Amino acid sequence: MELAVETRGLVKRFRSFRGLSSVLSPRGKLRLMRETVALDGIDLQIPRGSVYGLLGRNGAGKTTTIQLLMGLLEPTEGDISVLGLNPLTQDVEMKRRVGHVADGQKMYEFYTVEELCDFVSVFYPTWNRKLQDELIDRFELPRDQRIAEFSRGMKAQAALVLALSHEPELLLMDESTSGLDAVIRRQFLESIVEMSHDGGRTVVLSSHIIDDMERVCDWVGLIHKGKLIVQSRLEELKSAVKQLRVVLTQPMPPLPGEVSEHVLRQEQANGESLITVTDFAPDMADAFRSAGATQVEVDDLSLEEIFVAYTTGTGRVQ
Template identity: 35%
Template sequence: MTVAFSLSGVAKHYPEFSLRDINLDLPAGEVMGLVGVNGAGKTTLLRLLSGLAAADAGEVTVLGHRLPEAQVEAKRDMGFASEDMRLYRSQTLRWHMDLIRAIYPDWDSAYADHLLRRFDLRVDQRLGGYSHGQRVKAMLLLSLARRPRLLLLDEPTTGLDPVARAEVLEALSDVLRDAARSVLFSSHNTQDVEQLADTITFLHAGRMIASSDKERFLDSWRRVSCEGHAPEGLSDWPEVAMVRHSGSLIEIKTRAWDAQFPARLDEAGLKVQRVDRMALEDIFVTAVRSGGAA
């Protein structure tokens, strides 16, 4: 299997935060969503992959190149966009496009023009006059038009109004249809991740708590509503992530759904009222609060 990147035993330490023991691969041509609250370590992980920071331990390989030793080679086919990146506000978007085209020979002028129309951007306007949403779209255009083999996006939809957010997600969906491209994007908006990603990785407090394909997450988690009195030790059942009591009503969230689970509950004295699938946001919050792997 060809991988777009590989992290093996990676750690990065700062005075107030540490990213620890990260082992993660992205198969070429897949889209991975990196989910975590602010401060979970998403940006740190992306900075390690982009060569903007060096790991204190472990190995980082991007597009077959070891970082940081071969980061120049890796960056030729890598695109990176972050919400805190700064463009030159005194220059026009055309100036930025000409600069990137001069540096990267794979710049796709036709696709850049397509994105200009889709994003409704004025190419000769100085970026100081752009709104926040327009600057985000300009930054994405400059990354996407290079047609990178690996695209790293740090919170690409943060701060966008609903219309701009929909435009960005549509453009990303177009890019993701190309099987030769690999994408890692971080977000605390689980709806964006659920819409775009093939694989989802949960990060919390500097540690990876789960990573799997999206369908496995959505298929294996359930919310089960019951009546009765919970048997002793219910919270210790291996598939049970959380139990919440409200009088005679009991809500159970399970991380390893099995069709026989309701029958086991019945044998334990609980009457199942309903079984519901869980949204990705609910899965993430439950996994974090339960302190276990998802």
């Protein structure tokens, strides 16, 4: 599998002042430092040509990851390869081959969209003016109106024109649909996927809106508290993680280890035990029946339900 992006043991720690301590020294009061771990040993593998969803709650580490891939931050530990290049030491070559759209991306809003494209295009030898015009027309962006007068959705579309007009091999989008209404957001994402498939480029989307990612992504990575807890093809993940609805007439005895070690989450609802398992196999249902269950049904889960199971589960059957 050829990779567009790979990270190994990626760690990012931020240091900030805790404030003045009460400890006196010959030089006066000391400042103590607080260290925050934003990413803790991330091993990303993003295949070329994929639409990869980087999912997680706000503050999980998604934006930090994108900024590291773009070379906007320096990792504390670990290695990063983007299109076979180091984002820090080969940044000019890499950025010419990458498009980047951030949430609320800053632009020179006194320009019209065409004027801004003219300004940005000089930095990209591969800028395609015909594609630029096609994208402006596709998004129905007014050519005689300053960007300052655009709606939030129009500004996001203008940012995408800038990110795609130099025909990048990789498109990194960090919460770029945040704040858009549902209809515009869906159209925006569908446009990205369509244009990416047509050009064979790789797309990385970071978002906390998991329903959107389920519609458009073929690979997903789930980040929780700075750790990459799952990375998989979406269809394989949904095949592996299932919910068992189990009805018991008596307390369940301990399950065999080969079943209990795959339990992500358990809850009670309407007299049933709802047990989410990973690496699902039909003999898991048989194990519950052997343990005394009078009824066992297997349900598919949405990506959001899978995410909740991984991030809130107890990991054991009680």
